[in-house]
Amino acid sequence: MTNAMRRSLDVAFQALSLLVLLLALAALAALIVDVVSDGAGRLSWDFINGYPSRRASQAGIFPALAGSIFVILLTALLALPIGVAAAIYLEEYGRRNFVSRAIEINITNLAAVPSIIYGLLGLGVFVRLMGMGRSVIAGAATLALLALPVVILSTREALRAVPGSIREGSYALGATKWQTIWHQVLPVATPGILTGLILSLSRAIGETAPLITMGALTYVSFAPDSIWSSFTVLPIQIFNWVSRPQRDFHANAAAGILLLMALLLTMNGLAIWLRDRYQKRLAG
Amino acid sequence: MRRFEFVIERGLFLCALLSVATTVGIIAVLAVETAAFLREVPIVDFLFGTEWTPLFSTPRFGVLPLVVGTTLVSLIAMLVALPMGLLSAIYLSEYANSSVRRVLKPVLELLAGVPTVVYGYFALLFVTPLLQQVFPNLAGFNALGPGIVMGVMILPLVSSLSEDAMRAVPIGLREGSYALGATRMQTSLRVVVPAAFSGITAAFILAISRAIGETMIVAIAAGQQPRLTWDPTVPIETMTAYIVQVSLGDTPQGTLEYRTIFAVGMLLFLGTFGLNLVSAWLRQRYREEYS
Numbered sequence: 001m002t003n004a005m006r007r008s009l010d011v012a013f014q015a016l017s018l019l020v021l022l023l024a025l026a027a028l029a030a031l032i033v034d035v036v037s038d039g040a041g042r043l044s045w046d047f048i049n050g051y052p053s054r055r056a057s058q059a060g061i062f063p064a065l066a067g068s069i070f071v072i073l074l075t076a077l078l079a080l081p082i083g084v085a086a087a088i089y090l091e092e093y094g095r096r097n098f099v100s101r102a103i104e105i106n107i108t109n110l111a112a113v114p115s116i117i118y119g120l121l122g123l124g125v126f127v128r129l130m131g132m133g134r135s136v137i138a139g140a141a142t143l144a145l146l147a148l149p150v151v152i153l154s155t156r157e158a159l160r161a162v163p164g165s166i167r168e169g170s171y172a173l174g175a176t177k178w179q180t181i182w183h184q185v186l187p188v189a190t191p192g193i194l195t196g197l198i199l200s201l202s203r204a205i206g207e208t209a210p211l212i213t214m215g216a217l218t219y220v221s222f223a224p225d226s227i228w229s230s231f232t233v234l235p236i237q238i239f240n241w242v243s244r245p246q247r248d249f250h251a252n253a254a255a256g257i258l259l260l261m262a263l264l265l266t267m268n269g270l271a272i273w274l275r276d277r278y279q280k281r282l283a284g
Numbered sequence: 285m286r287r288f289e290f291v292i293e294r295g296l297f298l299c300a301l302l303s304v305a306t307t308v309g310i311i312a313v314l315a316v317e318t319a320a321f322l323r324e325v326p327i328v329d330f331l332f333g334t335e336w337t338p339l340f341s342t343p344r345f346g347v348l349p350l351v352v353g354t355t356l357v358s359l360i361a362m363l364v365a366l367p368m369g370l371l372s373a374i375y376l377s378e379y380a381n382s383s384v385r386r387v388l389k390p391v392l393e394l395l396a397g398v399p400t401v402v403y404g405y406f407a408l409l410f411v412t413p414l415l416q417q418v419f420p421n422l423a424g425f426n427a428l429g430p431g432i433v434m435g436v437m438i439l440p441l442v443s444s445l446s447e448d449a450m451r452a453v454p455i456g457l458r459e460g461s462y463a464l465g466a467t468r469m470q471t472s473l474r475v476v477v478p479a480a481f482s483g484i485t486a487a488f489i490l491a492i493s494r495a496i497g498e499t500m501i502v503a504i505a506a507g508q509q510p511r512l513t514w515d516p517t518v519p520i521e522t523m524t525a526y527i528v529q530v531s532l533g534d535t536p537q538g539t540l541e542y543r544t545i546f547a548v549g550m551l552l553f554l555g556t557f558g559l560n561l562v563s564a565w566l567r568q569r570y571r572e573e574y575s
Binding site for chain 1: 288289292293295296297299300301302303304306307309310313314316317367368371372374375376379388391392394395397398399400401402403404405406408409410436439440467468469470472490493494496497498499500503504524527528531532537545546549552553556557560561563564
């Protein structure tokens with residue numbers, strides 16, 4: 001092969017690689033344009049504030065929106081303390097022994113278990129064994145287990161980023177290990193921990209399969225008013241609408257998707273804002 | 285004070301142990317129901333039967349149609365995600381300068397953050413109609429559309445893990461190759477990719493596991509007809525879509541039909557768990573190679 005041929009082959013290969021990458025981004029753009037053009041017309045205050053209906057043009061999404069927010073807040077309340085505690089143990093206390101190692105491998109594996117399997121776990125343990133029924137709390141507990149591996153992994157990273165000098169300074173003043181963690185390490189790591197939490201929740205809020213499997217309803221005409229209420233969430237409502245043959249319901253699904261994406265963007269924006277704040281604080 | 289510290293440490297340990305309890309819980313729930321299922325349906329009929337009609341009056345419990353459906357969609361997804369993901373990774377790792385990478389990488393990763401129900405909508409109402417203009421015989425529900433969309437969803441996973449593996453390859457190997465007069469393409473394909481092989485394989489295997497466990501895209505766009513076929517143009521049903529289908533119906537608890545979802549779930553869990561273990565082991569290996 002001549003030099004010129006090799007050069008042009010190299011340029012062609014570079015172009016192909018970039019083209020493939022841009023093709024993937026074009027798919028993302030097509031998805032967004034498609035959903036906006038299908039759903040933007042349906043998005044209105046009546047839609048957000050309304051209740052499901054047999055007539056597509058009158059159907060609203062309020063119970064699903066309220067259900068999503070309720071479930072995700074409860075998920076955060078469950079996953080945050082447990083996840084942070086587990087991460088503190090593994091990062092600050094865990095000795096390099098068999099038990100810690102086994103727990104770590106287990107967490108990595110759990111992060112890759114299909115989400116629908118968590119739904120079967122929730123159905124077997126929370127809904128039936130613990131008798132919670134198909135309630136908001138059972139759904140939140142299921143999603144909390146799903147979110148835990150990510151919360152633990154990101155919390156560990158946040159803890160690891162806390163400079164050792166802070167710990168040493170605290171010990172030098174006579175603080176115990178827990179006093180050091182509670183008063184010095186955790187406050188510094190908080191923005192990092194919250195960033196990880198929000199990112200894992202933004203994944204959980206889009207989850208459909210585990211909640212369908214544990215038995216959340218697809219047609220709910222009321223907003224949940226206690227943790228024992230039955231409920232539905234945005235992705236399930238979207239699934240319900242997209243599964244119907246009528247075109248009008250597809251427009252509802254697209255409008256629901258826009259609402260879900262807006263919620264996701266807000267959560268991600270919050271996470272990015274927290275991360276920036278965090279980086280400034282460590283630098284300053 | 286000592287006592288308090290001790291209690292705190294025990295409490296933290298219990299929280300860490302919850303992750304182990306989760307794994308044990310998953311296995312226990314699946315095992316109990318699967319065992320009850322297998323008491324009524326012989327395991328050979330379940331694993332090798334070619335008809336899956338558990339909701340019919342004369343039910344058959346051969347899981348092969350679901351397994352083949354899952355394999356078919358995953359295969360299509362991999363045909364999209366593997367080459368495209370690898371080329372994207374090569375571009376990001378070997379060609380792009382750092383400012384281009386800083387823009388492209390997060391945008392690419394947005395693809396992984398889109399909820400799967402949204403991809404299902406996209407597959408059913410955008411990609412399938414588009415494909416029908418090329419293949420007029422394509423059914424409204426099929427394996428091809430959701431397979432392609434699933435590939436796009438998994439692409440960032442393949443790309444970002446492969447890129448990590450390629451960036452872990454020491455710069456000296458590339459310099460040696462350049463010094464011998466190789467172009468970037470030759471260096472990428474003949475030096476970097478082979479050197480990062482175990483990491484790239486780990487990414488591929490994790491991607492396959494993700495495809496097998498993916499639910500909503502296929503539940504929405506692939507249909508609910510368990511049939512033993514490799515034809516990507518007709519409606520099929522995957523293992524995950526079947527679990528969703530039964531969960532949506534009002535099958536009474538404790539019946540044989542109800543237990544089928546746990547038996548199918550067990551199969552799904554064992555398959556993905558095995559793949560995840562192999563992937564983790566390979567990642568461990570490439571970390572050791574260059575550290």
